[in-house]
Amino acid sequence: MSVASLISIRKDIALSENHILRYITFIVLYFSQGIPEGITRFAIPAWMAINGKSTTEIAGYGAVILIPFSLKILLAPMMERYTFLPMGRRRPWMLFGQFGIWASLIALSLVPQPLDNIPLITVIVLILHIFIMFQDIATDSLVIDIVPLNEQGKANSFMWGSKTVGMSVSLAAVSTMIGLFSFSAAILTMSVSIFLVMFVPLLLRERKGEKLLPWTRGETSPEAALMHVDSWGTLFKSFGKVIVLRNFILTLMTVFLIMTGMNLMNTLLPIFTIQESEWTNIKYSNVYSSFNLAGGILGMVIGGWFIQRFGTIRLIQTALVIQITSACIMAIFTGIWTNDTYISIFIGINCTMLTFLYIGILALCMQLCWKRISAVQFTFCMTILNLALSAGAALLGFLKAFMTWQYIFVVFGAMFVVAIVLLRFVNPKKHIEKIAILENRYING
Structure with a gap:
């Protein structure tokens, strides 16, 4: 069947009108997003370590490739302001990102003598991560734009769970293939999956009547035209109005506190298990990765159901x-610190709850976004989240200078008690009403 035939068959299929199709699409897109991250953030550093690269080289690689994750907030306004509306508000950027990820993986697989060309690998991975940012922002914004509020929690559970599974699968697959074949063969094989996933956004419209490709039939949908922000001044003025709303500020404070605590614990665990539980780094990695995968699956199965039944908060x-x-x-029963079973259970709880917290936080932040500027506003939320991750790692170093592990566990718990108190004052319904007022004022001038 030709591409033209496929396009003709799908002329009436739109993500905005089919919830099953939306769920499948977002699962596939986030699974594919996890594939390159599993390779670049975990498999490549492990491959470097196994092949005798120094800690300095590995740390340098890790520091450089994560730069794009801190610059998402600079990309979002550009993506909000400029797009090819006949193909949808978000889909052109999504395709751009997906194609760039695939092309970057191809380039990575072509690096000659990869162990002798770590600087070149670092540059290619840096570029790859920039494309991941484009795809990530576009996908998140598309969820906010076309998924009804009562479905966003379920969508987030599928999205975050599938990304976690994608990272775990790619880490295992690439590590195995590098051992059996070569670095280049492993990366090239994984690029095939990214290429196949590219057909999902390629053959599906955001809204009915839009173009699939620039040269095919279709036009800008009324919804996309209405939501488009036509000037930089309007964009930043709208952003300024929404970020000062009470519920949004309270949510950001809560998110910062929760994610600081979670990364405090994530940074603590490998050190604690090696120093106090007498584990090896390999044992910790195996236990953590297994529970992380299990947490992702549980998040997909339970997270969305829980939100629909009881709510995001x-x-x-x-x-x-x-x-x-x-x-x-x-903190109380220090005797269990040397018991492998209890420590494994604690790690499992941490991994699973982290998945649920991510699902809940992402769903809550999406609920509070003004669709007109959803790319900028949601990316701002994720910037606060990323700053909290850095704060959590730094906080551990500060606390350990004058506290025992026992008291650090107490601080961790106390931070979450404060977060629960703050959440009691967050009212998404009232915030949505405020956004409706802002939207009405925007339309009526």
């Missing part, structure tokens, strides 16, 4: 209570 609060309880047990 209740999911976050429940995960926080479980984390507080497990931290208190670790």
